[in-house]
Amino acid sequence: xxxxxxxxxxxxxxxxxxxxxxxxxxxxxxxxxxxxxxxxxxxxxxxxxxxxxxxxxxxxxxxxxxxxxxxxxxxxxxxxxxxxxxxxxxxxxxxxxxxxxxxxxxxxxxxxxxxxxxxxxxxxxxxxxxxxxxxxxxxxxxxxxxxxxxxxxxxxxx
Numbered sequence: 768x769x770x771x772x773x774x775x776x777x778x779x780x781x782x783x784x785x786x787x788x789x790x791x792x793x794x795x796x797x798x799x800x801x802x803x804x805x806x807x808x809x810x811x812x813x814x815x816x817x818x819x820x821x822x823x824x825x826x827x828x829x830x831x832x833x834x835x836x837x838x839x840x841x842x843x844x845x846x847x848x849x850x851x852x853x854x855x856x857x858x859x860x861x862x863x864x865x866x867x868x869x870x871x872x873x874x875x876x877x878x879x880x881x882x883x884x885x886x887x888x889x890x891x892x893x894x895x896x897x898x899x900x901x902x903x904x905x906x907x908x909x910x911x912x913x914x915x916x917x918x919x920x921x922x923x924x925x
Contacts, residue, residue: 768800770808771819776859776907780817785824785903788839791881795823799879802827803835811857813895815902818858826899830891838886841876841900850890854898854908855919863919864912868897 774780788795798821806814806827813828828836848870855863872893875885888896898908909916 768797768804771801771805773805773809773814773818773857774820776909778858780820780822781858781902781907782905783817783822784905785815785817785822788823788825788877788881791879795825796879798823799825799827799837803829806857807832809857812891813899814857815899817902817905824903826896826903828892828895828899830895836886836892837879838874838876838896838899839878839881841874841896841903843872843874843897843900844885845871845873846893846897847871850894851913852894854894854912856898856908858902858907859909859916861918861920862909862916864909864916865914866894866908866911867913868894868911872896874900 802814812830816823816825824840826838846869850870851867853863854866871889873887877883
């Protein structure tokens with residue numbers, strides 16, 4: 768496993784639509800392992816493949832630090848409700864902004880064995896799923912920010 772470089776806003780790859788994963792290969796398994804390692808090392812809640820320079824429909828999420836979720840070829844089936852909250856992104860370091868997203872989301876995706884499954888999520892997990900899936904279609908959360916982006920600092924940076 769390896770820590771990969773996270774692409775930042777302004778990098779053209781972040782504006783591109785990702786390609787479907789057709790089969791699991793050792794290289795794709797390595798990418799997934801590296802994505803989890805990179806996300807945890809960066810203290811992120813989620814990471815999408817284009818953020819590490821790979822145009823594949825893969826996202827990893829872990830809102831608790833103890834519940835890793837892998838989504839391959841994810842598709843949102845249903846949303847409901849609304850939540851507005853501060854959001855940040857590993858590809859937009861040091862910034863955050865208010866974003867309104869669904870409070871509930873139902874997604875179908877494939878797992879590491881390329882088996883389809885469905886996942887229902889609320890609140891932070893629903894927000895993270897929507898955020899990461901937008902990366903797969905070439906969008907950043909800053910396109911949805913209501914009001915200005917604000918500077919953020921983290922306790923370990925002080």
